[in-house]
Amino acid sequence: MTHEPLVLGIETSCDETGIGIVRGTTLLADAVASSVDEHARFGGVVPEVASRAHLEAMVPTLRRAAETAGIRLSDVDAVAVTSGPGLAGALLVGVAAAKALALGLDKPLYGVNHLAAHVAVDQLEHGPLPEPCLALLVSGGHSSLLQVTDLTLGVDPMGATIDDAAGEAFDKVARLLGLPFPGGPHIDRVAAEGQITIDFPRGLTSRRDLERHRFDFSFSGLKTAVARWVEAKERAGEPVPVADVAASFQEAVCDVLVRKALDAARERGIEDLMIGGGVAANSRLRAMAVERAAAAGVRVRVPRPGLCTDNGAMVAALGAEMVARGRTPSALDLPADSSLPVTTVLS
Amino acid sequence: MLLAFDTATPLVTVAVANGSDVLAESVAVTPMKHGEQLAPQIEAVLAEAGVHRTALTAIAVGVGPGPFTGLRVGLVTARTLGHVLDVPVHGVCSLDVLAVEAVATGTVSGDFAVATDARRKEVYTARYDGTGVRRRGPEVLRPLDAATDLPVVGEGARLYPDAFGHAVAPIRPSAGWLARAVAESRVELLGPEPLYLRRPDAVAPGPVRPVS
Numbered sequence: 001m002t003h004e005p006l007v008l009g010i011e012t013s014c015d016e017t018g019i020g021i022v023r024g025t026t027l028l029a030d031a032v033a034s035s036v037d038e039h040a041r042f043g044g045v046v047p048e049v050a051s052r053a054h055l056e057a058m059v060p061t062l063r064r065a066a067e068t069a070g071i072r073l074s075d076v077d078a079v080a081v082t083s084g085p086g087l088a089g090a091l092l093v094g095v096a097a098a099k100a101l102a103l104g105l106d107k108p109l110y111g112v113n114h115l116a117a118h119v120a121v122d123q124l125e126h127g128p129l130p131e132p133c134l135a136l137l138v139s140g141g142h143s144s145l146l147q148v149t150d151l152t153l154g155v156d157p158m159g160a161t162i163d164d165a166a167g168e169a170f171d172k173v174a175r176l177l178g179l180p181f182p183g184g185p186h187i188d189r190v191a192a193e194g195q196i197t198i199d200f201p202r203g204l205t206s207r208r209d210l211e212r213h214r215f216d217f218s219f220s221g222l223k224t225a226v227a228r229w230v231e232a233k234e235r236a237g238e239p240v241p242v243a244d245v246a247a248s249f250q251e252a253v254c255d256v257l258v259r260k261a262l263d264a265a266r267e268r269g270i271e272d273l274m275i276g277g278g279v280a281a282n283s284r285l286r287a288m289a290v291e292r293a294a295a296a297g298v299r300v301r302v303p304r305p306g307l308c309t310d311n312g313a314m315v316a317a318l319g320a321e322m323v324a325r326g327r328t329p330s331a332l333d334l335p336a337d338s339s340l341p342v343t344t345v346l347s
Numbered sequence: 348m349l350l351a352f353d354t355a356t357p358l359v360t361v362a363v364a365n366g367s368d369v370l371a372e373s374v375a376v377t378p379m380k381h382g383e384q385l386a387p388q389i390e391a392v393l394a395e396a397g398v399h400r401t402a403l404t405a406i407a408v409g410v411g412p413g414p415f416t417g418l419r420v421g422l423v424t425a426r427t428l429g430h431v432l433d434v435p436v437h438g439v440c441s442l443d444v445l446a447v448e449a450v451a452t453g454t455v456s457g458d459f460a461v462a463t464d465a466r467r468k469e470v471y472t473a474r475y476d477g478t479g480v481r482r483r484g485p486e487v488l489r490p491l492d493a494a495t496d497l498p499v500v501g502e503g504a505r506l507y508p509d510a511f512g513h514a515v516a517p518i519r520p521s522a523g524w525l526a527r528a529v530a531e532s533r534v535e536l537l538g539p540e541p542l543y544l545r546r547p548d549a550v551a552p553g554p555v556r557p558v559s
């Protein structure tokens with residue numbers, strides 16, 4: 001067996017400073033420093049606060065990752081970094097750090113797409129991705145349905161959100177219900193104690209919408225419907241059944257996500273569905289996907305929650321795949337591109 | 348062997364020096380492209396000087412004040428490179444570098460000020476004595492609040508002639524002078540911490556607005 005490449009990945013597209021180290025498809029370290037607590041009181045990620053935190057966290061997180069992996073940085077064969085999409089100033093810190101590493105180690109640099117990295121991370125847990133495979137990526141920043149064949153060459157976008165990202169809807173509804181930021185984990189926790197009693201709308205599922213937006217998502221109408229429902233209760237002077245609202249809202253989001261993903265699988269004749277992104281950590285989404293996919297004859301792969309949220313391991317995993325498939329490294333003048341299209345997996 | 352760079356202005360500047368002897372120096376042509384330009388410029392300057400990266404013994408970096416995004420590119424590069432090469436990283440106030448050059452090249456004699464562009468119609472400014480020692484600042488001020496008849500070094504004097512009547516060279520910090528200033532102990536060495544001088548723009552959200 002040949003020597004598998006030791007790859008270090010850097011992720012700074014939002015509020016997590018992630019450094020991952022992999023050897024081939026073996027995860028050696030996944031160090032993450034989060035500035036989420038600093039953003040909580042603003043109810044969302046503040047770009048300048050995130051960028052400052054990335055600068056402070058970079059070297060300590062690098063050191064921690066190398067220690068955990070039991071390697072010296074000089075052992076690293078290649079450096080991968082999220083070059084987009086994401087917050088411009090935040091991406092820039094990670095890209096500059098990756099270049100400094102590549103320069104200092106005299107090793108190749110791979111600027112990779114954040115969304116493709118969310119897909120690649122599953123290889124660390126469940127082995128090589130089947131080709132083709134369908135990927136449902138859901139987080140605070142993105143909601144996409146992609147067909148993936150060779151991840152190092154590109155992805156085929158089938159659908160995406162036309163307004164809010166799924167995770168954004170979780171944040172907004174959590175705020176409405178007086179739950180802390182980020183909303184996802186809190187809704188999940190509270191919903192576990194509630195009943196699905198309210199039939200909230202499923203965005204873009206009417207027959208007319210399906211003609212134009214068969215695999216697209218919309219969560220803005222759902223968020224408004226929840227707000228109206230809560231306000232009506234308050235106006236009537238009745239207590240808001242927070243757990244029931246959370247459970248019903250969560251059910252509506254998961255229902256649309258799983259329904260459209262399985263419809264896409266059927267349409268393309270694909271038998272494997274990968275789910276990634278922060279919202280993939282949601283327990284109801286995982287359970288519903290597994291149950292309905294089994295009935296549809298589709299296999300489901302979901303990385304463990306810690307690998308679903310933004311991290312450096314996913315970037316390292318995609319970088320290792322680039323090395324393994326002999327892709328051409330990026331140049332040292334690689335730009336950070338906040339709106340990097342999902343179709344560009346290596347820049 | 349010292350690698351020096353500054354990203355606290357729109358233009359990236361990089362130099363490599365052996366003691367006070369600057370072996371190679373470059374200044375970017377295109378403004379506001381710190382992220383794209385810094386690493387290739389470091390590579391090019393090292394190549395031009397014939398210095399291998401492993402021969403570096405220290406890094407000096409301008410810590411601003413200056414526009415935040417560029418500043419962070421310089422600082423994260425310096426810290427990461429220092430970490431991987433296992434060499435010390437010295438921070439230097441970017442205004443001090445301008446002051447050292449002004450004193451050494453004789454464009455000032457006696458007290459003077461440095462002012463650079465802080466955007467939003469403000470300047471980053473500091474006051475120095477005739478030997479180049481900082482006596483006040485750095486701080487961020489509106490030009491009229493920093494107005495002076497003293498000679499003023501830096502881009503701020505060109506931008507706000509009403510406040511700064513006596514503009515003198517240099518206009519931008521040079522990495523070559525940063526390297527010389529460090530080699531000759533003419534500046535205070537700081538940690539590689541950014542001098543932001545401003546808090547992030549962020550406001551806590553108000554109460555949830557009704558939709559109906």
Ligand SMILES: [Zn+2]
Nearest residue numbers: 118139277310
């Ligand atoms: Zn993400």
